Structures are given as structure tokens and as C-alpha cells.
Amino acid sequence: MGDAVRVGMLxxxxxxxxxxxALDEKADAIARRAGRPVHLARVLVRDPQRPREYTPRAPLxxxxxxxxxxxxxxxxxxxLGGEQPACEYILAAIRRGKHVVTANKEVMAKHGPAILAAxxxxxxxxxxxxxxxxxxxxxxxxxxxxxxxxxxxxxxxxNGTTNYMLTAMATGTQTYxxxxxxxxxxGYAEPDPGNDVEGIDAAYKLTILGSLAFHTRVSPSDVYxxxxxxxxPSDFRYARELGYAxxxxxxxxxxxxxxxxxxxxxxxPRSSMLAAVDGVYNAVQVEGDLVGRVLFYxxxxxxxxxxxxxxxxxxxxxxxxxxxxxxxxxxxxPTEHRPIRPMRDVRTRYYVRxxxxxxxGVIAAIAGIFGxxxxxxxxxxxxxDVVLEEGSRYAEIVFxxxxxxxxxxxxxxxxxxxxxxxxxxxxLIRVEG
Amino acid sequence: MGDAVRVGMLxxxxxxxxxxxALDEKADAIARRAGRPVHLARVLVRDPQRPREYTPRAPLxxxxxxxxxxxxxxxxxxxLGGEQPACEYILAAIRRGKHVVTANKEVMAKHGPAILAAxxxxxxxxxxxxxxxxxxxxxxxxxxxxxxxxxxxxxxxxNGTTNYMLTAMATGTQTYxxxxxxxxxxGYAEPDPGNDVEGIDAAYKLTILGSLAFHTRVSPSDVYxxxxxxxxPSDFRYARELGYAxxxxxxxxxxxxxxxxxxxxxxxPRSSMLAAVDGVYNAVQVEGDLVGRVLFYxxxxxxxxxxxxxxxxxxxxxxxxxxxxxxxxxxxxPTEHRPIRPMRDVRTRYYVRxxxxxxxGVIAAIAGIFGxxxxxxxxxxxxxDVVLEEGSRYAEIVFxxxxxxxxxxxxxxxxxxxxxxxxxxxxLIRVEG
Numbered sequence: 001m002g003d004a005v006r007v008g009m010l011x012x013x014x015x016x017x018x019x020x021x022a023l024d025e026k027a028d029a030i031a032r033r034a035g036r037p038v039h040l041a042r043v044l045v046r047d048p049q050r051p052r053e054y055t056p057r058a059p060l061x062x063x064x065x066x067x068x069x070x071x072x073x074x075x076x077x078x079x080l081g082g083e084q085p086a087c088e089y090i091l092a093a094i095r096r097g098k099h100v101v102t103a104n105k106e107v108m109a110k111h112g113p114a115i116l117a118a119x120x121x122x123x124x125x126x127x128x129x130x131x132x133x134x135x136x137x138x139x140x141x142x143x144x145x146x147x148x149x150x151x152x153x154x155x156x157x158x159n160g161t162t163n164y165m166l167t168a169m170a171t172g173t174q175t176y177x178x179x180x181x182x183x184x185x186x187g188y189a190e191p192d193p194g195n196d197v198e199g200i201d202a203a204y205k206l207t208i209l210g211s212l213a214f215h216t217r218v219s220p221s222d223v224y225x226x227x228x229x230x231x232x233p234s235d236f237r238y239a240r241e242l243g244y245a246x247x248x249x250x251x252x253x254x255x256x257x258x259x260x261x262x263x264x265x266x267x268x269p270r271s272s273m274l275a276a277v278d279g280v281y282n283a284v285q286v287e288g289d290l291v292g293r294v295l296f297y298x299x300x301x302x303x304x305x306x307x308x309x310x311x312x313x314x315x316x317x318x319x320x321x322x323x324x325x326x327x328x329x330x331x332x333x334p335t336e337h338r339p340i341r342p343m344r345d346v347r348t349r350y351y352v353r354x355x356x357x358x359x360x361g362v363i364a365a366i367a368g369i370f371g372x373x374x375x376x377x378x379x380x381x382x383x384x385d386v387v388l389e390e391g392s393r394y395a396e397i398v399f400x401x402x403x404x405x406x407x408x409x410x411x412x413x414x415x416x417x418x419x420x421x422x423x424x425x426x427x428l429i430r431v432e433g
Numbered sequence: 434m435g436d437a438v439r440v441g442m443l444x445x446x447x448x449x450x451x452x453x454x455a456l457d458e459k460a461d462a463i464a465r466r467a468g469r470p471v472h473l474a475r476v477l478v479r480d481p482q483r484p485r486e487y488t489p490r491a492p493l494x495x496x497x498x499x500x501x502x503x504x505x506x507x508x509x510x511x512x513l514g515g516e517q518p519a520c521e522y523i524l525a526a527i528r529r530g531k532h533v534v535t536a537n538k539e540v541m542a543k544h545g546p547a548i549l550a551a552x553x554x555x556x557x558x559x560x561x562x563x564x565x566x567x568x569x570x571x572x573x574x575x576x577x578x579x580x581x582x583x584x585x586x587x588x589x590x591x592n593g594t595t596n597y598m599l600t601a602m603a604t605g606t607q608t609y610x611x612x613x614x615x616x617x618x619x620g621y622a623e624p625d626p627g628n629d630v631e632g633i634d635a636a637y638k639l640t641i642l643g644s645l646a647f648h649t650r651v652s653p654s655d656v657y658x659x660x661x662x663x664x665x666p667s668d669f670r671y672a673r674e675l676g677y678a679x680x681x682x683x684x685x686x687x688x689x690x691x692x693x694x695x696x697x698x699x700x701x702p703r704s705s706m707l708a709a710v711d712g713v714y715n716a717v718q719v720e721g722d723l724v725g726r727v728l729f730y731x732x733x734x735x736x737x738x739x740x741x742x743x744x745x746x747x748x749x750x751x752x753x754x755x756x757x758x759x760x761x762x763x764x765x766x767p768t769e770h771r772p773i774r775p776m777r778d779v780r781t782r783y784y785v786r787x788x789x790x791x792x793x794g795v796i797a798a799i800a801g802i803f804g805x806x807x808x809x810x811x812x813x814x815x816x817x818d819v820v821l822e823e824g825s826r827y828a829e830i831v832f833x834x835x836x837x838x839x840x841x842x843x844x845x846x847x848x849x850x851x852x853x854x855x856x857x858x859x860x861l862i863r864v865e866g
Contacts, residue, residue, distance in 0.1 A: 022581060022723060032768040033580050033648065129578065135724035137570065137578035145562065145570035147466050148455060148744035215466065273730060276709045290455060290741035291568035291731060297706060298727035308723035311581035335465040 002036030005318040008067035008098075010044045010089055011080035012052060012060070015103055015130075018303030019079060019310045020056035026311075034315040042067050068092045074321040075314055078102040079306075087111050094118045094126070099320065101313040103130035103306055109204035109220050112211065117333060125320060127313025132158065132205040133282050135305030136298035142212035149288030151213045154252040155432065158205040158263075160280035160300045161189045161196040162228050162248045166265075167278040170236050170245065176229065188280055198227035199248060199263040206250040209284065210261045214254055216338040218261060224343040226264040235353060235427050238381070238398050239267055242351075245275035249432060258341040267351055267431040273297075274433070344407035349378070351400055352409075353426035354416065358395035362421045366397070369419075373412045376402040394423050400431065435469030438751040441500035441531075443477045443522055444513035445485060445493070448536055448563075451736030452512060452743045453489035459744075467748040475500050501525045507754040508747055511535040512739075520544050527551045527559070532753065534746040536563035536739055542637035542653050545644065550766060558753060560746025565591065565638040566715050568738030569731035575645035582721030584646045587685040588865065591638040593713035593733045594622045594629040595661050595681045599698075600711040603669050603678065609662065621713055631660035632681060632696040639683040642717065643694050647687055649771040651694060657776040659697035668786060668860050671814070671831050672700055675784075678708035682865060691774040700784055700864040706730075707866070777840035782811070784833055785842075786859035787849065791828035795854045799830070802852075806845045809835040827856050833864065 007023070009016060023030065023040045031037040040058040044067055048060040067073055068089060076093035078100065080086045087107045093100050094115065102108065108115070108131045119126045129139040133156075157163050164186075165179035174182065180197070183189035195201045203225040211218040228248050239246050244267035252261045268274045273295050277283040282300030287293050299305045356362045363380060370377055381398040401409065409428070417425050440456070442449060456463065456473045464470040473491040477500055481493040500506055501522060509526035511533065513519045520540045526533050527548065535541065541548070541564045552559045562572040566589075590596050597619075598612035607615065613630070616622035628634045636658040644651040661681050672679050677700035685694045701707050706728050710716040715733030720726050732738045789795045796813060803810055814831040834842065842861070850858050 018723075026581065029583070029768075030581065135721075136727055137574040140573055140578050141570040144749055145573050145745045146741070147748050148459065148463065148741050150462070273706070273709055276706055288568075288741065290451075290737040290744075292735075292738060294569055294729075294731035296727075296729060299725045302725075304723045305725060308579070308581050308721065311723075312578045315580050316577055335462075 001031065003322065004037040004039045005074050005314070005321050006039050006041040006072055007075045007077055007314060008042050008044070008070065008073040009040060009077040009079065010064065010067065010086070011078065012043050012045045012056070013079065013081070014053070014303050015306045015310070016043070016079040017052060017054040018307035019077060020058070021054045022307045022311050024057050030311065030315065034318045036318055038314055038318055041073055042070070064089055068096060073098060075099045075101060075317050077310060077314065078104055079310070080104070083107060083110060087115075090115055091118055094122050094124055097122055097124060099124045099126070099317040101127040101310055101317065103310055105131040105201070105204040105208060109207035112208060113217055113333070120333060125317055127317055128208070129313050130306045130309035132208050133284060133296070134298065134300040134302060135308035136282060136284070136296050136300065138209065138284055138296055139212065141296070142209065146286065146288055146291060146294070149290045150254075151286055151288045152254050153287040154209050154213045154284060155274065156202075156206065156209065156250040156284040157247050157274060157277050157282050158202040158250045158284070158300065159196055159248060160282055161193065163277065163282070164188050164280045165197075166228060166246055166248065169231065169233070170240070172233065172236060175233060176231060197229055199225035202248060202250045202263045206252060206261055206263055210252040210259060211334060213252055213286070214259050214338055215336040216259060216334045218259070218340070222261055222340045224262040224264070228265050230427065231265055232426060234396060235429065238351070238353065242267070242400070243270050244268060244431070245270055246429065247274060247277070251432060254338070255341065258339045260341040260346050262343060262346065265429050267429055268433050272433055344405070344410070346406045347403050348406070349401055349403050349431035350409050351398065351427070351429045351431055352413065354397050354399070355394050355423040355426050356397060357421040357423070358393050359421060362395070363397060365419055365421065366399070366416050369415050370399070370401070370412050373408045375404040375408050375412050378402050396426065434464065436755065437470040437472045438507050438747070438754050439472050439474040439505055440508045440510055440747060441475050441477070441503065441506040442473060442510040442512065443497065443500065443519070444511065445476050445478045445489070446512065446514070447486070447736050448739045448743070449476070449512040450485060450487040451740035452510060453491070454487045455740045455744050457490050463744065463748065467751045469751055471747055471751055474506055475503070497522055501529060506531060508532045508534060508750050510743060510747065511537055512743070513537070514539075516540060516543060520548070523548055524551055527555050527557055530555055530557060532557045532559070532750040534560040534743055534750065536743055538564040538634070538637040538641060542640035545641060546650055546767070553766065558750055560750055561641070562746050563739045563742035565641050566717060566729070567731065567733040567735060568741035569715060569717070569729050569733065571642065571717055571729055572645065574729065575642065579719065579721055579724060579727070582723045583687075584719055584721045585687050586720040587642050587646045587717060588707065589635075589639065589642065589683040589717040590680050590707060590710050590715050591635040591683045591717070591733065592629055592681060593715055594626065596710065596715070597621050597713045598630075599661060599679055599681065602664065602666070603673070605666065605669060608666060609664060630662055632658035635681060635683045635696045639685060639694055639696055643685040643692060644767060646685055646719070647692050647771055648767050648769040649692060650767045651692070651773070655694055655773045657695040657697070661698050663860065664698055665859060667829060668862060671784070671786065675700070675833070676703050677701060677864070678703055679862065680707060680710070684865060687771070688774065691772045693774040693779050695776060695779065698862050700862055701866050705866055777838075777843070779839045780836050781839070782834055782836050782864035783842050784831065784860070784862045784864055785846065787830050787832070788827050788856040788859050789830055790854040790856070791826050792854060795828070796830060798852055798854065799832070799849050802848050803832065803834070803845050806841045808837040808841050808845050811835050829859065
């Protein structure tokens with residue numbers, strides 16, 4: 001068995017406690033399977049005196065230098081979360097020749113290219129399996145197993161909070177506000193749920209996956225995102241009737257050499273594997289020229305799944321500690337330079353729910369505008385149900401389009417909203433798959 | 434960019450042509466992503482003159498020594514299939530210090546431990562991602578990403594041929610014979626389909642996954658297997674009514690420190706992800722103490738998926754070629770020694786379909802035998818439908834048991850079959866999940 005690998009950890013929150021517990025309690029099995037012991041040597045915390053859910057065997061410190069500048073530490077694990085000082089610490093560890101493992105999606109999305117370039121220069125490696133999809137093996141497969149493929153599409157359910165809420169809302173028993181309250185009560189949603197429900201969390205994760213899938217540099221500002229806050233109960237009813245489920249989809253596609261990246265609610269066919277992903281589970285579906293369609297599924301968050309990924313990354317790096325030569329030959333830097341397709345040029349299908357006066361000629365007027373803007377309609381649905389509001393009767397009309405350009409659809413929607421007979425645009429949801 | 438890696442390939446059948454084509458046509462992208470060119474240097478074939486679907490740029494040879502004894506060849510790819518001479522060639526390549534990539538499930542199931550031990554001794558590595566689940570990343574995740582977990586269960590749909598047939602039979606429009614004929618017509622089933630329909634192919638794959646999942650030595654003879662040849666249309670009807678799908682499940686479980694390994698048709702809940710795996714697709718679902726439930730899904734066979742896995746393995750090994758020191762510290766040998774639980778001691782739930790005389794007291798007689806053998810019944814179903822045969826009327830009675838021991842159920846079935854009122858036992862299908 002090889003020499004012990006000494007790990008310094010930055011942070012001891014829920015995830016940090018999970019990692020420390022796994023390293024302590026599973027020390028024997030980890031040593032057997034990694035070929036050398038993995039020893040948690042020191043943990044950075046803000047206040048070493050504060051009581052915690054789990055107290056590691058390792059000493060605690062409030063001074064980052066005791067980890068970052070300790071030449072005896074081989075691997076630094078960053079589980080602080082947030083952009084700073086996490087990013088700064090990661091770069092400091094790399095500069096001192098340490099391998100790094102991080103669970104930080106925000107840092108990897110915003111600073112991944114700089115971090116990976118610094119690591120390549122220093123001959124160290126960065127494990128970030130835990131930054132996307134919790135314990136689901138994703139980064140490993142993208143960095144290696146799928147490397148022989150030209151990937152054309154990555155479609156993910158990357159946020160467990162919103163998927164839990166959408167699953168509850170799909171049963172028809174919960175509104176958005178009720179689903180959010182329950183998710184908060186169960187600890188699936190934070191008191192300030194903005195990052196989750198607005199799609200920001202999923203956009204960070206798509207930034208990471210998109211750059212790996214398409215071997216190109218992607219920054220969070222390249223990702224169009226839209227949250228789930230405006231979905232109405234009737235959207236779920238129509239989705240069901242039409243044979244779809246509504247999911248917050250994180251979608252990356254390579255079309256004509258350009259990359260499109262977008263996070264938004266989407267209709268996905270009920271018969272698809274993605275539609276079967278319910279509750280807090282995550283999934284990522286990939287299409288490659290050789291492999292065809294592959295899907296990965298599992299819990300995307302929580303101390304267990306996250307520490308599963310973090311400890312595996314440590315065990316992987318443990319193989320390289322003390323070995324001279326480059327950490328790996330597979331370059332961490334993007335090998336292609338692909339343009340990003342702006343959202344207005346994206347082509348997909350659309351579900352549009354419009355609340356309008358219940359009067360002859362309304363459908364014709366709306367359909368006419370779609371037609372003028374070259375948005376071809378696949379079907380129109382008007383139910384007997386009407387919306388009662390302010391004492392007036394309104395009809396709810398649903399349009400499904402064929403594939404159309406986003407900009408044209410948005411133009412049409414703007415002009416339709418301005419029609420005197422139209423009360424408001426209820427929803428615009430993209431239809432994928 | 435590093436020096437070129439020189440690959441020698443043994444075999445140029447459907448998979449070999451796929452690999453050669455990928456290496457030739459994707460040479461530039463592979464070189465960029467692997468950090469060094471990967472060059473197919475020579476291919477072993479039986480008859481170099483025979484016309485083929487794809488003619489590689491590399492020279493062909495009928496002499497294995499031109500690959501196995503060529504010091505300039507760094508990686509040997511074995512895509513011959515079958516046990517011999519494939520196994521002998523793999524061991525010869527390892528003895529000469531070459532890394533090996535193989536797609537051969539039979540060789541890895543039967544001789545994996547010997548091959549991995551020989552590789553460890555020589556400081557080389559063996560990639561066998563393509564041996565299970567085609568292009569689905571499985572071996573990588575088991576060898577690394579899930580390594581921090583104690584896995585308690587691996588449940589796979591590992592044979593695309595039978596899953597295609599079961600999907601067709603579940604629609605109620607095809608019998609077993611019709612589904613087999615169609616699978617053969619489409620090239621999904623071989624003229625002699627025994628290995629697929631009898632569960633042997635899935636048993637080889639479960640041998641490989643089971644040894645990785647439970648870190649213990651498993652041989653094909655440790656796997657109980659049973660095929661799909663005896664499933665009747667009525668089993669699919671009952672499954673549907675009761676909320677299940679029928680899948681040929683390859684199941685490995687760690688129960689009280691012992692490993693059970695079995696391949697057989699199983700009822701799986703319609704709401705489960707595994708039930709949604711239709712057609713030629715494969716899937717593997719894993720349960721781990723940290724990660725919870727994870728599932729991998731994709732095409733389990735075919736030249737595209739298989740070459741996706743083979744080329745990824747070559748790219749992984751390319752990182753190690755020319756690097757001194759051990760190929761990897763993560764030991765390839767099993768780190769645990771776990772007993773195999775014999776089939777008779779397995780505990781699960783059962784669906785039993787019995788064809789009996791339609792007469793009062795028959796259900797009581799059958800239920801009595803189950804009770805005497807401690808097999809507790811969860812439900813009994815007798816439909817109005819009767820089977821007409823030899824002019825007689827028979828009732829079809831379905832029993833669902835609670836969890837029971839296999840030996841007790843088999844005893845009960847034996848005694849029930851001997852009852853004068855029982856015409857025959859239609860089916861015994863295990864209920865999982």
C-alpha cells in the first residue's frame with residue numbers, strides 16, 4: 001500500500017460534515033480501494049468552537065494558511081460554497097502544487113477555465129464531480145468515457161428543488177406557492193429560493209456540462225435562463241392532456257457548429273425517460289454520434305450524494321499524488337472554439353396559452369399573426385372551460401407550433417398581446433424532444 | 434502534444450470495423466482530446482483478402498505475432514469475441530507489457546481476475562468498458578466514481594435482444610416466437626439466440642458488474658440464470674393489470690455480507706425507471722450507502738456504442754503509455770472476500786400463475802400448501818377467463834406472495850404441481866423493487 005494522502009478541507013457545513021464523516025468512518029475501505037490511506041489532516045472553519053452535526057477526528061483551524069501553505073497537504077477539498085473566498089483559495093492551493101477537489105458549481109461555472117489552466121500549468125488536477133448532479137457520475141463520463149463522441153445534445157434536469165416542486169404541481173394538488181412552501185419545509189428549498197426557482201443554479205451547472213460536452217469555453221452569461229415561477233396549474237393540465245410532462249430543462253445543443261445553452265421550463269414527452277425523473281432526482285441525457293442516447297440519473301444534492309462524488313475525486317487524485325510527470329495528458333482546456341448561438345436564433349417548438357375574449361374570430365386573428373411571422377401552427381386547442389375574472393368570461397386558447405425561430409415567436413407574442421381581444425399571454429413554454 | 438500511441442487490433446468484424454472507422458475518421462479530434470495522436474498500426478484478421486464493410490488505413494495481417502510481438506505497439510484492442518484465442522492473446526499482450534482494451538464479456542467474466550492480476554504484475558492496465566452495456570459508462574463509474582460507496586444492489590437490463598422482445602411482447606401483439614423472429618429479422622438477435630434468450634449473455638455481464646460492485650471475486654458459475662423462453666402472453670396481461678412490467682433482470686445484491694447474483698424475468702413496478710427502459714436499450718441501477726439510487730441508461734450493443742467505449746478506453750490508456758511507474762494505484766484485484774448466497778437462500782416476492790380445474794376448494798388447497806411452507810400470500814387473482822384445452826375448462830389463478838425464501842417457494846410449487854386438480858404451473862416470476 002502507498003503512502004497516506006493528506007487532505008485539507010475548506011468548510012464544514014452540511015457537505016463538509018458528510019465528507020469528513022465518510023473519510024473518518026470509511027477509512028479502511030477507502031485505503032483498500034484507493035491503494036493508499038486517505039487522511040483528513042485539517043479542516044478550515046470560521047469558528048472552531050461552534051458545535052456541529054459531526055466533529056471530524058482532524059483538528060479544526062480558522063486560518064486558511066494552515067491548509068493552503070502546509071507543504072504536507074496533498075489535496076485540498078473546497079466545500080465552502082459561494083464565489084469568494086472559495087475561488088481565491090482554490091487558486092492559492094493550485095499555485096502551491098496541490099490537487100483540488102471542489103463541489104462548487106458557481107466557482108467552476110464562472111472561473112473553471114482559469115482554474116483548469118492554472119492546474120495544467122502546475123501539473124495538478126482539479127476534481128469537480130460534485131459540482132453537477134450530486135453523486136451521479138457525470139464529469140468523469142464527460143471528461144473520458146464519452147470523449148470519442150461528437151456530442152450534439154445535453155438535456156438535463158439539474159435542479160432537485162424545482163423538480164420536486166414540478167412533480168408536486170403536476171399532481172394537480174399544489175400551486176406554485178404551496179409546492180415551494182412544502183419544499184422549504186422539507187429542506188429541499190432554501191428560505192431565499194431565487195437561485196433555484198429562477199434557473200440560476202441550473203444555468204451554472206449547464207455552463208460546466210456545456211463546456212465539457214462541446215469542448216469549448218462557456219461562461220454563465222452564455223446561458224439563457226428562465227425559471228418556473230410563472231407556471232400555472234392549467235399548464236400542467238394541458239401538458240398531461242397533450243402527452244407531456246413539464247420539466248425545468250437545462251439544454252445544450254450543437255447546431256451547425258454553434259452552441260446553444262438554455263434553461264427553461266419545457267414540455268417533454270411523457271414516454272421519454274426524462275419525463276420519468278420525479279421528485280428531487282436529477283438526470284442528464286446526452287446524444288453522441290457513436291454512443292447514441294445515454295442517460296444518467298440519481299440524486300443531485302444532499303450530503304450523501306455530494307460526499308460520494310467528493311471522496312471518489314479524492315481517491316482518483318490519490319493515484320497521482322507523489323507521481324512525477326503531468327497529472328494527465330487529456331487536456332483540461334477546451335480544444336474547440338465554437339460560437340454561442342444567441343437565444344433569438346434558437347429554433348424549437350412552442351406551447352402558447354393565451355387568455356382572450358370568448359368571441360368568434362379571435363383564433364383567426366391570433367393565428368393570422370403567427371402566420372405573418374412564419375410561425376407554423378401544429379394544433380389549436382380551445383376548451384369549454386373559461387376563466388372567470390372581474391366578472392367577465394374569457395376563453396383559454398392553447399397553440400402548439402411547429403419548429404420556429406425564437407425571435408419570430410417572441411415578435412408574434414408581442415403583437416398578439418397587443419390585440420384588444422387578448423386579455424393576456426398565460427404561458428409560453430418550449431416543447432423539446 | 435505527446436508522442437503517437439500505436440494500437441494493434443485483434444479482429445475486424447462489425448465492432449472492429451466500427452473501431453477502425455472511428456480511429457481513422459476521428460483521428461484529429463481524438464489527438465486533440467487525448468493529448469496525443471492515436472494511430473491504428475495493424476489489424477489481425479483471418480483472411481486479409483476478404484472484402485469488408487470498412488477497410489482500415491492500417492495494414493492487415495493474419496499473424497497474431499505481428500501485433501503481440503511488435504515492441505512498437507503500445508495498446509492491443511481485442512474485438513475477436515469468444516473465449517479462445519481471445520483470452521490467450523490478451524494474456525500474451527499483457528506479458529509483453531502492452532495495455533489491453535477488450536469488448537469481450539465472456540473472457541472478462543471467466544478470466545477477468547487472472548487477466549487483471551497479470552496486468553497489475555506487469556504495470557499495465559486493461560480497459561473493458563465495452564464488455565458491459567455497450568457505450569454506457571459503467572466500468573468507469575464502478576471502478577472509480579462509486580468507489581466511496583458500499584453498494585447494496587445492482588439491477589440491470591443488460592441484454593438488448595431480450596429487452597426488445599419483451600417490449601414487443603408487452604404490447605400484446607406478439608408471442609415469444611413472433612418477437613424472436615422479428616428481432617432476428619432486424620439483426621438484434623442471432624440465428625442461434627440461445628446466449629441471449631437463456632440469460633447467459635446477461636449472466637456474463639452480471640459476473641463483471643458484480644465483482645466490481647461488491648469488490649469480490651465472482652465467476653459465471655456463481656450466477657443463477659433463467660431465460661425468457663417460457664413467458665406467456667397472459668403473464669404480460671397480468672403484469673400490466675397489477676402495475677408491473679416484465680424485464681429480464683440481472684440482479685446483484687449484498688445481503689448480510691453475502692452476495693447473491695441472479696438473472697431471470699422479473700416483475701418491476703411500472704412507475705420505476707427500469708420499467709421505462711424499452712426496446713434495445715440497457716440500463717443499470719445501483720444503490721449505494723452515500724449516493725442513494727443511481728441509474729445509467731443507453732444502447733447496450735452495436736458498432737457505434739461499442740466503439741464509443743473502446744476508443745474512450747484507448748484514450749484513457751493513452752495517458753499512461755510511456756509514463757513510468759504503476760499504471761494505477763487503485764487495485765484491480767478484489768479487496769473483499771464475500772460468500773456467494775446460493776439461489777435457494779434468496780428471499781424475494783413471487784408471482785405464480787397456476788392453471789387448475791375450475792372447481793370450489795382449489796384455491797384453498799393451493800393456498801394451504803403455500804401456508805404450510807411459510808410462504809405468505811399477498812393476493813390471489815382468479816379471472817373469469819378460463820383456458821380451453823382438450824375440450825376441458827380450466828381456471829387461471831394468480832398468486833402474489835410476500836417475501837419468501839426461494840427454496841420454500843420451489844417446494845410449494847412442486848407439491849402444488851402434484852395436486853390432482855392442478856393442470857400445470859403456468860409461470861413463476863420473481864417480483865423485484
